[in-house]
Amino acid sequence: MSSLGEKLRQAREARGVSISEIADQTRVSAYYLEAIESNDYRVLPGGIFNKGFVKAFAKYVGVDEQEALQDYAVLIAEQGDKLSDPEKTHRPEVLTGGGGSMLPTLIFAAVILGLMTWGILAAVSWYNNRQQLPVVVANTKTGNIANTNVSNTNSANSNVATPAAVPTSGELSVQFKSISTEVTKPNITTYLDGKYESYTFQGDEPKVYSPQQGVKVRFSKYQAVNLQLTINGKAITIPPSSAVKGNGMEFEINKENVAQILQSGAITLGAAVPPANVANTKPQ
Numbered sequence: 001m002s003s004l005g006e007k008l009r010q011a012r013e014a015r016g017v018s019i020s021e022i023a024d025q026t027r028v029s030a031y032y033l034e035a036i037e038s039n040d041y042r043v044l045p046g047g048i049f050n051k052g053f054v055k056a057f058a059k060y061v062g063v064d065e066q067e068a069l070q071d072y073a074v075l076i077a078e079q080g081d082k083l084s085d086p087e088k089t090h091r092p093e094v095l096t097g098g099g100g101s102m103l104p105t106l107i108f109a110a111v112i113l114g115l116m117t118w119g120i121l122a123a124v125s126w127y128n129n130r131q132q133l134p135v136v137v138a139n140t141k142t143g144n145i146a147n148t149n150v151s152n153t154n155s156a157n158s159n160v161a162t163p164a165a166v167p168t169s170g171e172l173s174v175q176f177k178s179i180s181t182e183v184t185k186p187n188i189t190t191y192l193d194g195k196y197e198s199y200t201f202q203g204d205e206p207k208v209y210s211p212q213q214g215v216k217v218r219f220s221k222y223q224a225v226n227l228q229l230t231i232n233g234k235a236i237t238i239p240p241s242s243a244v245k246g247n248g249m250e251f252e253i254n255k256e257n258v259a260q261i262l263q264s265g266a267i268t269l270g271a272a273v274p275p276a277n278v279a280n281t282k283p284q
Contacts, residue, residue: 004054004071005039011061012037023247026056028184029220030247033057039075045187045200052184119208120233123173127233173232174215174253177206180226188227191216206230214254221249229267231258237266244269 002010012022019037023030032053035043044050051069058068178186178201187200188207192215199207209215219227221241229236231253239249251267261267 003039004068004075005037007063007071008057008061008068009037011058011063015061017061020247022057022060023222026060027182027222028053028056029187029222031220041076045185049184049200056184113205116206116208119173119210120175120206123175124233126171171232172211172214172253172255172258174209174211174217175206175230176209176217177201177228177230178204178226179228180223182226186219186223186226188217188219190218211254214252214256216250216252218248218250220247222247224249231262234262234265236261239267239269 012019019030019033022028022033032044035041036053036057041050044053051072054068054072055065057063058065176188180186180201185201187198189196189198190209191197192209193211193213201207221244224238224241227238229238241249249269251269253261
């Protein structure tokens, strides 16, 4: 009997459609679709998301959705330890029915939420204060020095543009937020100051990064419309999927290019990205 992945692949080939076409129409990453055809669910986010991916795939290629979900359940049961059940792996703790107290978990969640909120508010406050910094103007006749607000001065000597939110060490705040209303939630992969991390959004809580040098970001180009990017409190436009060849969108934000990004208000793909520290940069 054919496995779920084989059934979906045969149905897809019979219709003469490609993985990329299904990914475009269902908004499910081609990487995930290929994994489903291979019956390899280890790379998928798990839980209800796996079922949603399977249903969307089956519906598009004309396979009965309920039959596909039954085959998925059989596959999980047959492989046992070889393929951990995503339902069990990603089930929220409040639904596990454990007898332990939830108080430590709630306290930990409150602390994390508080730190994230404080970081966002601090970044926004810092950015707003930068726009209101006074300019020191010297009075050449009397030798006195006066503080004049940038927005109120008419002096030609003080009418100098101030770079917006150019960060120094420890002052770069990069925030991603999911604005998706679909079952499929965005997943982003980052390389933050030499440390790799993969993160899947589960709700509308933002993910904040505070790199010392820079952060490389990669995600499926089909999720670009479902992500909102903010740098140092300023909304930044993410390129549309049509601007990317292939399935993955990748760019870097660091101390060398953030001023240009803040000035333009958008991420530019394919632009030269100076390394944060040429002497210590290793090829990826």
